[in-house]
Amino acid sequence: MSNMKVPVGLSNRHIHLSKEHIDILFGEGYELTKMKDLSQPGQYAANEKVDIIGPKGTLKGVRVLGPARKETQVEISFTDGFVLGVNPPVRDSGDLEGSPGAVIKGPKGEVTIDKGIIAAARHIHMHTSDAERMGLVDKQTVCVKVDGKRGLIFDNVLVRVHPTYALEMHVDIDEGNAAGLKNGDIVEIL
Structure with a gap:
């Protein structure tokens, strides 16, 4: 991949x-x-x-x-x-x-x-070209790794694929704070 x-x-x-x-x-x-x-x-x-x-x-x-x-x-x-x-x-x-x-x-x-x-629910928006490049499909669930002092792995992350979507993972404020995340931080799909 x-x-x-x-x-x-x-x-x-x-x-x-x-x-x-x-x-x-x-x-x-x-x-x-x-x-x-x-x-x-x-x-x-x-x-x-x-x-x-x-x-x-x-x-x-x-x-x-x-x-x-x-x-x-x-x-x-x-x-x-x-x-x-x-x-x-x-x-x-x-x-x-x-x-x-x-x-x-x-x-x-x-x-x-x-x-x-x-x-x-935590989810990742991705353009069809991103999904093809990553080998993922719409409605698939993935795990996502967050690095850093409060690093963790988010389980059950829904992938949402559409030709009008821009690549971005969305988590709510509680989840983001628990992982020490801020807007624009980079995470990795496992």
């Missing part, structure tokens, strides 16, 4: 909103405004933020990511789950059945979702 090195992106708490929920939270016909592009083509961090209100507490100023999605999804760490008073299941993006809900509060209104809070 050739070079199996992958850059890391730490995923802090964020929310993907449906168009219907954007209209309720920010006003009818509202369009999200781009703060900065994210590593995955077409994805961006918006200027907009919302509050997520759980049974025990609130996460204030949670960044909205764009563009709008088919279904509203909140991605948090386990630590955030303690603050909210929910137990987020570890899931792939879009797999929301049976996940907890919350109240989402924006400047113009609020929405109650009955599902949609997850701790995103």
Whole structure:
């Protein structure tokens, strides 16, 4: 196998909103405004933020990511789950059945979702050319080695292959902190 090195992106708490929920939270016909592009083509961090209100507490100023999605999804760490008073299941993006809900509060209104809070499963986005070069396929799971003083091996890392993806491994803040990782660090697929 050739070079199996992958850059890391730490995923802090964020929310993907449906168009219907954007209209309720920010006003009818509202369009999200781009703060900065994210590593995955077409994805961006918006200027907009919302509050997520759980049974025990609130996460204030949670960044909205764009563009709008088919279904509203909140991605948090386990630590955030303690603050909210929910137990987020570890899931792939879009797999929301049976996940907890919350109240989402924006400047113009609020929405109650009955599902949609997850701790995103660690995964690697890769372009089809990266997958071919590394001998990997979509939906394969791999182990990833992190070097350094807090080095470790991440097991059960999902490979997601698509012609529009840019090569990057995504872990949440809790996982990144446990391994001493920061954005742009390089890890190795075993």
